Amino acid sequence: MSLHLNTSVFGNENNKGNVLTREDAVTLLNEWVLNDRLQLHMKQVAHLMKCWAKEKEQLNEADQWRWEMAGLLHDADWDQWPDQHCKKIIEELETRQVDPEIIRAIASHGPIHFGVEPQTQMDKMLYAFDELSGLIHAYALMRPERYKNMDVKGVKKRLKDKAFAANVSRDDIKDAADRANISTDELIEFIVNRQGSVE
Numbered sequence: 045m046s047l048h049l050n051t052s053v054f055g056n057e058n059n060k061g062n063v064l065t066r067e068d069a070v071t072l073l074n075e076w077v078l079n080d081r082l083q084l085h086m087k088q089v090a091h092l093m094k095c096w097a098k099e100k101e102q103l104n105e106a107d108q109w110r111w112e113m114a115g116l117l118h119d120a121d122w123d124q125w126p127d128q129h130c131k132k133i134i135e136e137l138e139t140r141q142v143d144p145e146i147i148r149a150i151a152s153h154g155p156i157h158f159g160v161e162p163q164t165q166m167d168k169m170l171y172a173f174d175e176l177s178g179l180i181h182a183y184a185l186m187r188p189e190r191y192k193n194m195d196v197k198g199v200k201k202r203l204k205d206k207a208f209a210a211n212v213s214r215d216d217i218k219d220a221a222d223r224a225n226i227s228t229d230e231l232i233e234f235i236v237n238r239q240g241s242v243e
């Protein structure tokens with residue numbers, strides 16, 4: 045079964061800057077994602093997107109929320125409609141007249157799966173955080189101290205061990221870091237120092 049979206053146009057340019065309120069986005073998340081682990085993953089990626097937008101891109105609060113919203117909803121349809129993954133949330137956000145850039149970031153968070161190339165920095169960072177965030181969280185869960193005193197070396201060891209969190213695509217992690225032109229070490233360090241605050 046292919047999840048290819050077979051289009052490269054998402055949303056409507058006239059909706060640029062349109063966002064959901066935080067309340068509406070969280071309501072959608074709660075209604076669509078019944079799996080707590082998946083919700084946590086989406087909240088973690090959302091937090092990383094917000095932090096990156098603020099700290100590295102020096103974006104204003106409105107733009108930080110656009111990045112955060114892309115992270116918060118990127119897997120919204122995965123829990124209940126895995127065979128329509130990405131397509132369903134895109135259609136929902138298009139109906140709600142959301143900013144096309146946010147929709148596009150969601151559409152390109154897995155180029156191999158959805159057939160959409162990440163272009164903007166928002167696209168690239170969502171792709172870069174997605175799998176790596178999951179691997180680091182799996183590592184935290186097996187450490188008594190969780191995120192405390194976690195270092196890059198420990199994460200890289202787990203990254204090399206293909207049996208650890210085997211469903212996390214190492215190819216995607218490398219491809220995403222290359223496309224974002226950021227070293228895996230820098231991404232790991234960024235995540236390790238921020239992800240623990242999301243529960």
Ligand SMILES: [Fe+2]
Binds near residue numbers: 085118119175
């Ligand atoms: Fe994800």
